[in-house]
Amino acid sequence: MSTATKKPAHKPKTAARFVRADGPDKVTGSGRYTADLSLTGALAAKFRYAEIAHARISKLDVSAARAMPGVFAVLTADDVPDVRYGSFVQDRTLFARDVVRFEGEIVAAVAAVDAATAQRAADAIVVEYAPLPIVNDAEAALAPDSPLVHEGWADYGAYEALVRDRNDASFSSIAKGDVEKGLAAADHIVRSRYVSDGCHAAPIEPRAVVAQWEGNKVTIWTSTQVPFDARAGVCETLQLPNNRVRIIVPHLGGGFGGKCGFHVEAHVAALARAAKRPVRLVFSRREEFLAPDKRREGIVYDFETGVKNDGTITARRVRLVIDNGAYTADAGFFSQLAAMHALGPYKIPNVLAEAHLAYTNHQPSGSVRAPTAPQTCWALESHTDEVAKQVGIDPVAFRKQNAVDTGAVGPSGQTYGEIGVQQCIDAATSAAGYGKTLADDEAIGVAIGWWPSFASPSGAYIKLDGDGSGQIITGAQECGTGAVMTLRQLAADEIGMRAEDFELVYQDTSAAPYDMGATGSQTLFNNGRAVIAAAGQIADQLRNLAANKLEAAAADIVLADGRAHVAGSPDRGVAIAALAGIAAGGELLIGHGSGAPPAAPSVAGSTCVGDIGVAAWQAPQFSCHAVRVKLDRDTGVARVLHVSTAHDSGTIINLVGAQGQVQGGVMMGIGQALTEGTNYDDQAHQRNAALLEYKLQTCADAPPIDIHFVEIETPNAGPYGAKGLAEAPNVATAAAIANALAKLVGAPVRQLPMTAERVWATLQETASKEQGK
Amino acid sequence: MSTSERIAFTLKVNGTDYPVDVEQGRNLLSVIRSEIGLTGTKEGCDDCECGACMVLLDGQPVNSCSYLAVQAQGRAITTVEGVIDGDEMHPLQRNILEEGGVQCGFCTPGMILSAHALLARNSSPSEEEVRIGLSGNLCRCTGYAKIVAAVQRTATELHA
Numbered sequence: 001m002s003t004a005t006k007k008p009a010h011k012p013k014t015a016a017r018f019v020r021a022d023g024p025d026k027v028t029g030s031g032r033y034t035a036d037l038s039l040t041g042a043l044a045a046k047f048r049y050a051e052i053a054h055a056r057i058s059k060l061d062v063s064a065a066r067a068m069p070g071v072f073a074v075l076t077a078d079d080v081p082d083v084r085y086g087s088f089v090q091d092r093t094l095f096a097r098d099v100v101r102f103e104g105e106i107v108a109a110v111a112a113v114d115a116a117t118a119q120r121a122a123d124a125i126v127v128e129y130a131p132l133p134i135v136n137d138a139e140a141a142l143a144p145d146s147p148l149v150h151e152g153w154a155d156y157g158a159y160e161a162l163v164r165d166r167n168d169a170s171f172s173s174i175a176k177g178d179v180e181k182g183l184a185a186a187d188h189i190v191r192s193r194y195v196s197d198g199c200h201a202a203p204i205e206p207r208a209v210v211a212q213w214e215g216n217k218v219t220i221w222t223s224t225q226v227p228f229d230a231r232a233g234v235c236e237t238l239q240l241p242n243n244r245v246r247i248i249v250p251h252l253g254g255g256f257g258g259k260c261g262f263h264v265e266a267h268v269a270a271l272a273r274a275a276k277r278p279v280r281l282v283f284s285r286r287e288e289f290l291a292p293d294k295r296r297e298g299i300v301y302d303f304e305t306g307v308k309n310d311g312t313i314t315a316r317r318v319r320l321v322i323d324n325g326a327y328t329a330d331a332g333f334f335s336q337l338a339a340m341h342a343l344g345p346y347k348i349p350n351v352l353a354e355a356h357l358a359y360t361n362h363q364p365s366g367s368v369r370a371p372t373a374p375q376t377c378w379a380l381e382s383h384t385d386e387v388a389k390q391v392g393i394d395p396v397a398f399r400k401q402n403a404v405d406t407g408a409v410g411p412s413g414q415t416y417g418e419i420g421v422q423q424c425i426d427a428a429t430s431a432a433g434y435g436k437t438l439a440d441d442e443a444i445g446v447a448i449g450w451w452p453s454f455a456s457p458s459g460a461y462i463k464l465d466g467d468g469s470g471q472i473i474t475g476a477q478e479c480g481t482g483a484v485m486t487l488r489q490l491a492a493d494e495i496g497m498r499a500e501d502f503e504l505v506y507q508d509t510s511a512a513p514y515d516m517g518a519t520g521s522q523t524l525f526n527n528g529r530a531v532i533a534a535a536g537q538i539a540d541q542l543r544n545l546a547a548n549k550l551e552a553a554a555a556d557i558v559l560a561d562g563r564a565h566v567a568g569s570p571d572r573g574v575a576i577a578a579l580a581g582i583a584a585g586g587e588l589l590i591g592h593g594s595g596a597p598p599a600a601p602s603v604a605g606s607t608c609v610g611d612i613g614v615a616a617w618q619a620p621q622f623s624c625h626a627v628r629v630k631l632d633r634d635t636g637v638a639r640v641l642h643v644s645t646a647h648d649s650g651t652i653i654n655l656v657g658a659q660g661q662v663q664g665g666v667m668m669g670i671g672q673a674l675t676e677g678t679n680y681d682d683q684a685h686q687r688n689a690a691l692l693e694y695k696l697q698t699c700a701d702a703p704p705i706d707i708h709f710v711e712i713e714t715p716n717a718g719p720y721g722a723k724g725l726a727e728a729p730n731v732a733t734a735a736a737i738a739n740a741l742a743k744l745v746g747a748p749v750r751q752l753p754m755t756a757e758r759v760w761a762t763l764q765e766t767a768s769k770e771q772g773k
Numbered sequence: 774m775s776t777s778e779r780i781a782f783t784l785k786v787n788g789t790d791y792p793v794d795v796e797q798g799r800n801l802l803s804v805i806r807s808e809i810g811l812t813g814t815k816e817g818c819d820d821c822e823c824g825a826c827m828v829l830l831d832g833q834p835v836n837s838c839s840y841l842a843v844q845a846q847g848r849a850i851t852t853v854e855g856v857i858d859g860d861e862m863h864p865l866q867r868n869i870l871e872e873g874g875v876q877c878g879f880c881t882p883g884m885i886l887s888a889h890a891l892l893a894r895n896s897s898p899s900e901e902e903v904r905i906g907l908s909g910n911l912c913r914c915t916g917y918a919k920i921v922a923a924v925q926r927t928a929t930e931l932h933a
């Protein structure tokens with residue numbers, strides 16, 4: 001079921017029915033993904049990984065590997081420029097230098113005639129280690145006597161707003177009002193602790209990279225979500241100018257944030273340069289689990305909320321410790337983002353959130369679909385149900401009372417324009433039948449979530465050729481959501497043509513202007529603006545051509561249905577294709593667009609230490625999920641029976657695609673709630689780095705999902721009033737499941753994922769407490 | 774006999790005989806992709822867990838990552854490239870596209886073959902039967918709903 005509360009007046013005319021342009025390629029098997037590419041003479045790459053979580057390299061000898069027949073190149077830190085990189089903290093090198101800090105760190109790389117030979121050579125590299133103490137716990141990492149993950153942390157370059165101290169790579173706080181006074185004014189103070197494990201993006205396509213040099217220029221085909229970031233990383237680490245590095249992304253087999261950032265493109269490019277041959281790297285599933293600088297961060301939460309008997313929240317204090325892993329990657333802003341999520345979309349006059357991003361000897365954390373949000377929403381919303389219970393108010397009524405609404409002031413002092421969180425609560429709970437009598441082993445849990453839209457520079461070109469067919473050349477990246485596919489609708493609407501009149505040229509840094517990539521749910525929000533601006537230039541050119549041809553004023557020309565005609569005289573017109581033909585003999589039809597990103601909202605009345613720019617939320621998105629769960633109390637096995645969702649993501653431009661984001665985001669949330677968690681042993685090795693032990697949800701696990709869009713006219717939104725959508729549906733599901741489980745168990749399950757074992761253990765604790773009474 | 778010893782034999786893929794000469798230990802997936810050159814069949818885990826490499830052997834779905842190429846001699850192998858009928862998409866392909874059951878597309882070939890085999894053995898499956906039938910194919914994008922809808926629509930169309 002899919003419904004919408006309100007249809008805004010203006011949407012692209014072509015949006016009614018959407019069949020994606022890259023679809024035929026994908027359903028027939030003709031579509032090429034990076035691992036499907038082959039180049040004559042290409043070599044296979046393999047990496048030698050640290051396999052130990054923290055150690056000093058006492059010996060590294062690649063001579064035997066280099067001497068093996070069929071081996072063309074073996075590289076270590078000595079063979080590439082000595083560059084420390086990192087967008088927030090320059091704590092990373094391409095290859096381990098002197099010290100390894102997590103098991104998946106790359107020590108050396110090999111290019112050989114085939115994969116088996118490359119693997120034998122990688123195994124033949126001699127590495128000896130002097131073990132260093134392992135930092136295996138994020139909270140312990142912050143103790144004054146903890147071993148340091150980076151001895152030289154103080155000398156690293158870093159983004160100037162970051163507040164760093166020893167193992168704390170980014171401390172951030174948000175303070176508003178007087179939290180002590182607020183707690184003192186409360187009738188009750190509820191304290192809770194929650195712990196979430198890390199988990200993985202787990203796209204079905206393991207990453208792959210192919211690199212080929214021609215002279216001093218390199219072309220890299222790679223499965224990245226962020227081609228321009230990947231290019232920046234290659235240029236920085238191999239010291240090349242942007243215009244000599246071309247990143248092309250064939251079809252991308254999913255990312256979910258795991259393929260954001262710059263990762264192994266430079267290693268493969270360096271191998272190809274050394275070997276003087278094209279080189280191809282394809283990750284195994286095990287590597288996909290262990291090696292990327294991207295997995296969802298584990299976080300420990302300690303909440304204190306003060307509440308009056310009438311349900312008014314007077315104050316909230318929360319401390320968060322985020323597991324940064326061994327390198328900061330793109331996690332530098334997670335402390336402030338998680339602090340915002342821990343305070344939540346609530347009207348609370350007095351708040352203090354303090355978040356630490358702690359180095360450990362774990363795999364680095366990085367952007368995975370709505371980074372920090374699902375687990376923080378899980379902790380906050382579990383806590384919120386505890387607070388509501390304390391004052392004897394129904395948890396939905398409690399949220400209605402305390403959640404922000406249009407005109408309310410949020411935790412960071414931002415005053416919100418029109419927002420739809422209250423409507424989301426009403427829509428989701430009503431669709432779920434919240435309040436109806438259920439079987440003894442079933443319950444409905446409810447949670448609300450939020451997520452910012454991210455404004456960023458972004459560009460596109462459009463050309464209309466002499467035959468009247470168009471091409472959109474965009475910097476945007478398609479990771480599967482269909483956001484890039486939707487750009488055709490925007491251009492078509494602006495020029496008065498059909499979406500299918502346009503082909504897309506995308507995912508090629510040498511063809512198109514900059515875009516941030518498939519990250520932050522920003523494609524439509526930002527590149528949509530660029531495409532509309534570029535299409536507007538073409539439309540202006542066409543109106544001028546038509547004005548000449550029809551002897552009318554350009555301002556009176558209407559472009560619609562493939563024709564230009566004089567306003568009020570539909571018969572006085574000319575086909576756009578004919579105008580394109582005229583242009584082909586003179587001034588060509590070429591548009592370029594970027595457009596100014598919408599202004600950041602102002603934040604007043606709060607104090608932020610370590611302000612990384614994510615306390616002011618552009619066009620915030622809101623959601624409410626209501627989930628019906630069935631629990632087998634003998635085993636702790638929970639089953640999600642039904643999910644009702646409501647989202648305020650602004651105007652929905654592509655309904656089929658939007659539904660797909662909700663359905664996929666909810667399923668990922670169910671996995672995070674019940675089965676998906678990284679399990680470390682005492683040596684900081686991942687114990688479940690395989691799909692057999694790290695369980696994704698299957699088709700048989702998927703419950704029915706109601707989808708409701710609350711279409712609100714949000715200030716400073718993207719094209720047609722659209723906000724982002726790809727990450728938001730992943731935020732509130734695990735939290736809603738937790739609140740259903742807490743009702744069934746009699747107490748919250750305080751660890752995420754809420755595996756059958758953990759649920760069962762909580763059931764036992766609750767039962768023994770009951771007996772003890 | 775070592776798994777690296779080579780062996781020459783013929784594989785029948787999508788109705789065409791391909792002579793191949795490969796190591797005994799090679800899995801069917803790598804031979805289809807690298808020797809025969811059909812890359813529609815994907816590798817997602819090499820562990821029989823994700824279903825991206827699914828092909829049909831005499832109409833039965835198998836994970837080609839965990840099946841030796843030599844074992845497929847004399848059997849009819851169908852890959853996603855063999856599902857299309859000339860230029861005309863199979864109803865499953867058309868419906869999975871029109872219903873919005875394709876996002877990144879990496880699981881799609883395996884999913885189509887899995888659904889193809891399901892409909893061959895059960896021409897009017899219930900939603901539950903579709904869900905169980907496709908449970909060997911992991912999809913991280915779609916949440917499966919639109920894929921299930923496409924399979925059910927196909928079953929209805931094939932009956933009409």
